[in-house]
Amino acid sequence: MTQYAKFDASDYLDNEETIAEYLSAALEDPNPDVFLAALSDVAKARGITYIAKKAGLGRESLYKTLTPGSKPRYDTIRKLIDALDIKLSISATMNDGYRLSN
Template identity: 65%
Template structure:
């Protein structure tokens, strides 16, 4: 018996700022920087890639390239994308268990 499942698309669940912030925070904690880039890409897709690119001051294709696995975007680019997504970076001591 074969079962068909719908493909999981994380961007379907990124529908509010709190969920987005939690998702990006978890991704940022991973040692592999591609995890954060992939998460940013998923959030941008959920919000509309063209809209996020425009709000970040980037072209749509530039945004895709900046968030591609293995890319090394400048901090200014990531900061602009985060502002466009209406989230910000918060730093806490590594020994802290709660933000």
């Protein structure tokens, strides 16, 4: 039987551009657990203990925050994003069914 190594995305998140693309792709998914998993991968790539301390969170608290199904508060996610030195941005989508009137 063939043995496969377990894939760990954090092994490949080794530069800012890759991390930005990875998180952007995760945000495209409507399932919030996908984004939490991506944040977890980035935190692992940068060092969970270091990121938890920088965010002002306990290591276990950070793990719980990033667990699928958790409902983290906005301020917790904001602290984590700041600790990861990343910036999220919002852009408009072009939707033919909705137009602003002048």
